[in-house]
Every structure is written in structure tokens, then in C-alpha cells.
Amino acid sequence: MSGTTAAAPEKGLPKKLRENLIAYSFIAPNFIGFCIFTLVPMVFAICLAFCDWDGAHAIEFIGIQNFVDLLDDDTFKASFVNTIVYTVGTVPLTLVCSLGLALLLNQKVKFRNLFRTVSFFPYVASLVAVAAVWNMIFSPSMGPINQLLAALGVAQENLPRWAAGKDTAMITVILFSVWKNMGYYMVIYLAGLQGTNPELNEAAELDGANKWQIFWNVTLPQLRPTTFFVIIMLTINSFKVYDQMYMITQGGPGNATMTLVYDIYNVAFVNTPRYGYASAISMVLFILVLIVTLIQFRGSSANE
Amino acid sequence: MSQTAVKVKEHSAKRQHTVVMVLIYALLIAITFLMLIPFVWMISASFKMNKDVFVFPIEWIPSNPRPQNYTDIWTRIPLLTFIGNTAKITIIVTLLQLFTSSFAAYAFAKLNFKGKNVLFLGYIATIALPWQAYMVPQFMMMRSWELNNTHLAIVLLQAFSAFGVFLMKQFYEGVPTELCEAARIDGLSEYGIWARIMLPLSKPAISTLIIFTFVNTWNDFLGPLIYLTKTELKTIQIGLRMFITQYSAEYGLIMAGSVVALIPVLIVFLSLQKYFVQGVASAGLKG
Numbered sequence: 001m002s003g004t005t006a007a008a009p010e011k012g013l014p015k016k017l018r019e020n021l022i023a024y025s026f027i028a029p030n031f032i033g034f035c036i037f038t039l040v041p042m043v044f045a046i047c048l049a050f051c052d053w054d055g056a057h058a059i060e061f062i063g064i065q066n067f068v069d070l071l072d073d074d075t076f077k078a079s080f081v082n083t084i085v086y087t088v089g090t091v092p093l094t095l096v097c098s099l100g101l102a103l104l105l106n107q108k109v110k111f112r113n114l115f116r117t118v119s120f121f122p123y124v125a126s127l128v129a130v131a132a133v134w135n136m137i138f139s140p141s142m143g144p145i146n147q148l149l150a151a152l153g154v155a156q157e158n159l160p161r162w163a164a165g166k167d168t169a170m171i172t173v174i175l176f177s178v179w180k181n182m183g184y185y186m187v188i189y190l191a192g193l194q195g196t197n198p199e200l201n202e203a204a205e206l207d208g209a210n211k212w213q214i215f216w217n218v219t220l221p222q223l224r225p226t227t228f229f230v231i232i233m234l235t236i237n238s239f240k241v242y243d244q245m246y247m248i249t250q251g252g253p254g255n256a257t258m259t260l261v262y263d264i265y266n267v268a269f270v271n272t273p274r275y276g277y278a279s280a281i282s283m284v285l286f287i288l289v290l291i292v293t294l295i296q297f298r299g300s301s302a303n304e
Numbered sequence: 305m306s307q308t309a310v311k312v313k314e315h316s317a318k319r320q321h322t323v324v325m326v327l328i329y330a331l332l333i334a335i336t337f338l339m340l341i342p343f344v345w346m347i348s349a350s351f352k353m354n355k356d357v358f359v360f361p362i363e364w365i366p367s368n369p370r371p372q373n374y375t376d377i378w379t380r381i382p383l384l385t386f387i388g389n390t391a392k393i394t395i396i397v398t399l400l401q402l403f404t405s406s407f408a409a410y411a412f413a414k415l416n417f418k419g420k421n422v423l424f425l426g427y428i429a430t431i432a433l434p435w436q437a438y439m440v441p442q443f444m445m446m447r448s449w450e451l452n453n454t455h456l457a458i459v460l461l462q463a464f465s466a467f468g469v470f471l472m473k474q475f476y477e478g479v480p481t482e483l484c485e486a487a488r489i490d491g492l493s494e495y496g497i498w499a500r501i502m503l504p505l506s507k508p509a510i511s512t513l514i515i516f517t518f519v520n521t522w523n524d525f526l527g528p529l530i531y532l533t534k535t536e537l538k539t540i541q542i543g544l545r546m547f548i549t550q551y552s553a554e555y556g557l558i559m560a561g562s563v564v565a566l567i568p569v570l571i572v573f574l575s576l577q578k579y580f581v582q583g584v585a586s587a588g589l590k591g
Contacts, residue, residue: 008521012555017524019415019416020417022415022494023315023411023415023416023417023420024411024417024567025408026410026411026415026494027408027411027412027423028499029403029404029405029407029408030404030405030406030407030408031423031462031470033404033460033463033464034427034464034465035428037442037460037461037464038430038433038438039430039440040445041369041438041441041442041445042433042437042438042440042441044442044444045437045438045441045442046443047442048503055444101335104328104331104332104335105332107328109325109328109329109332113338114513115332115335116581117574117577118336118339118340119335119336120569120577120580120581121339121340121343121573122339122342124519124523124543124569124573124580125343125522125566125569125570126513126522126540126541126562126565126566126569127525127541128525128541128542128544128545128562128565129346129562130562131546132340132548132558132559133342133343133345133346133349133559133562134342134528135554136349136358136559137330137342137345138358139358142358143358143359144345144360144518145466147360148360149359151360161459179338179339183339184584186580187581187584188584191584194456208535215588233345236410236432236434239434240434240436242436242526243525243526246525247545258424261436261526261586262437264436265480265526265530266439266482268440268443269443271534275441276446277441279440279441282436282437282438283437285434285436285437286433286434286437289432289433289434289437290432293429293432303407
């Protein structure tokens, strides 16, 4: 319109600059908030990792001392190993369960939407509430699971102690995570299955392939980008795990289910605050997630 | 001869098909059972006296029902305050998210400006940034502004997400640019186009963002746990958790409280689940 071109110079703003300013004004509310509450603390965290600070006295720069201390810290070492163990246990199990469920629900079955809704519900349900039930159902002394096992003839001393046992605590949490999250990844797989080509299945069927061969050689390769995405998401989310341990095992027994984020929380907010040290642990978490993210960037550009 | 052979083959294929379908249904029913049984047990236990909760074999329908659990829980802990706090935070966060995300997404999807690609790449890169990695300095910052023990802190924590921008941008890109151009010729400003054309068109994306934000904020645990230490400020999740740790043997009451905490999410989820599924799916495909 001629009106705007005529008006713009009067305001002293060239058209291009004005367009830029309008665009920036759209981004500004989100971007400013994002900078203040995400970027600034992130940079602060990186700096703090090289400092000693209890929140009361002045911040003191101590170089890599925090990281040196980490190597001697048994709780940190346990939480690092546990985070990896949890990830290695959760990722494949959730992957297989969610893929299996998606394959089942991709068939033409009655009540398909009902089944989908039901498998998705644990994901949106409040963690506090479902963890409370889980704790009661898996209670070693009086929970229905162990009562059932006892009724089936398992000797009292052989009953699993679930969250209270040193060897079973991690498995209990992993089972809980798989149960709670598989519905979410199932939906991602269902979307991936929508994108597969049914003609390829028919062609393979004509060639005499059985269902298993079709799945392994035709469907699964087509799902590769989805599987890649699911693995990345699952891995990153597993690295960040904390609240499930907090509610089911309190990190115990001993340090058996202590994780990196749990350790950060304890060091910063529960024990005498050591904010610098907590930030050093944060950096370990950050680097783990960064590695996975870089793999994702490379992988998704390779997929395209 | 050959015709009968074909028929036999067809017949056996049909039978095989029936067997497969029976197997599928059996598996599906078993999975449904696994998914739902904790919730059924929860509801059942919420109507029981403490001493009856662990009676075995399980009494799914209590012979001695105790609905008082549902009236007692409101007086034992300030459950109404917790729910009010959570509702307040959730609604404000959802509205702010919706506004800031869709506003920014419009610029990224439909406007040309200097630094667009760099800015957007920056956003994407930070989606993966774990909040847990910077929650400590963030807390120090908020505390120095005396925002600890305020709901404002939780709102500020959640209101500006890169995920929302990403989700809305994906949707806006699907809206034909000609629509915007036609509106520009009609004399609408960019703000007018956003408000009168893009927003009304993006109902599905808005619904997806609403349900994601709602569920995340309602169920958020670590944020409120760190920031809200005063009982009267707590959200339903940490309030319920506090009750569970204080009265760990009040099984019936704990389960009644859990059921109450689940209901709002259940309602939102069931009414908007179509969009939730779409949102998860599109996040997966684009990822």
C-alpha cells in the first residue's frame, strides 16, 4: 500500500527496519522470559561449577576442584552408575513394549480407541498418586503382589523385597517407569506406523513372507527414524530421572537408586548447601544430555 | 480338484486369521488389565478402613465401605487450598504459554526478519537443555529477588518454553501464506492477522499446547518442591506427598487423596485426548 510507504519515512523508520521491529516485538515476550529464566541461569551454572559457594559467604573461584572432588565422592559415583543402569534398563524395555503395543493397536480391532486411551492414561496420571499405589501394591510385608506370590507357594524368605531390597530396588523403579511411560512412546510409534507403506507389506506377502519376516524386514526398517527418535527421547528422559526414586525408594536402600538429579537436589537443597558442587554435578548431567543431543542432530541429518 | 485345494487353503488362512485375532484380543485385554489394575486398586482402597486395605484375597468391592475417607481428607490436610493453588498456577501458566508461544511462532513462521534462522536454531538447541542442570542457579536468582515461596516463581519457571514455540510454528507453517497476504492488503496489521486469522485457525495446535501445559504444570513436582516450602502455598502434588510422608499408615486416606488428585487431569485428558495424541504424534514425526 502506498499509504504505509509514505508514512514510514515520516516516522523516520525505513520499511525494512520497521518490519524487523514488528517481528522482534512478536518474539520479545517469549524470548526475554526465556533469556532471563533459562539462558542466564544456564551460564550461571557453568560459572558456578568452578566456584565454591554456600549461599551465605562470597563466591570463591576454585578452578576444577569441584570436579576433582567428584572423583572421590562415593555418592556421586553411585548416582552416576545408577543413572546409566537405569537408562540401560529402561530404554530397551520401554522401546520393545511400546512398539509391541503400537503394532497390536495398529490392527483393525474393536474398541481400538478405548485401548489406546487406557494405555496412555498412566502417562498423564499424577506421579505422586500412582507412586503411592505402587508402593502399597509392592509393599514387601503386606502388599498384594507378595501375598499373591506367597499364596502361590513362594517361601516367606524368598519373597522379593521390591523397593526395600538392595538388589531389587532399581528393578522396581524400572518396571514402574516402563508401566508409566510406554503409552506415550506407543503413540509416537503409532504415528510412525501410519507413515509406513502398506503396499510393501502386500508385496512381501505375495512373495510368501510370513508375518515375522514382514515385520523384521519390511516394517521395522521403515520405522527406523521413529525408533531413533524414541531412543533419543527415552535416553534423555532417563538421564533426568529423579522423582520416581524420590517417591518409591528415596534413593535407597543405601545409595542403590540414587541418581544424578537426586544427588544435585540433595547437595543443593537438603544437606548444607554447596551450590558450586551441585553445579559441577549438573555439568556432568548436561554433558551426558549434550552427547545424546549431538548424536540426534547427526542422526536426523543422516536420515534426511 | 484344484478348486477344492484353493478352498482348503482359504479356509485354513481364515482359521489362522481367527486364531491371530483371538491372540491379539487376549493380549490387549491382558495389557488393559495391567494398565488399569493399580487405578482400580486405588479406588477400592480409598473406600476401605486402614486395616482392610491389605486384606488378602483382595476385596475389590469393600464389604465394609468407608466413604468418610473422602470427607476426612479435606479436613486432615488443606486439600482445597492445594487444589486452588495448583489450579491458579496451571491456568496462568497455560495462558501465558499460549500467548508468548503463539506470538513468537507467528514471527518465525510468517515474517521475514534479520537473524530469524539463528534465533530459531538457538531455540531448538535449548529444547534439549535439561532444566535440572540449571535449577540450582535459577533458584538462587529467584531467591535473591525474594521470589522463593511465591507462586510467581513457579509461573515464571514454566511460562516461557521453547517447546510451545516449536509446536505452534509447525502448525502456522501449514496455514497458507496467501491468507496473510490477503489480510495485509485489506489493511490488517501483523498483530491483527495474528489475532483474527492465525489464532482462530490454530484451534487444534492450541488444544495440544493447552493439554500438554496443563498436564505438565498440574503434575509438576520438583519445581514446587524446591520453591514452595510453606504449607499454605503448596500444590496438590507436593501437598499430597507431604501427607503421605506424615501419615504413611493412613492407607485409605492416602488413596482417597490420590483419587482426588487424579480427577482433574482425567477430565482434561478425556475431553482433549484427541489433540494430545496428535501432539505427541507430530512431535515424534518432526523430531
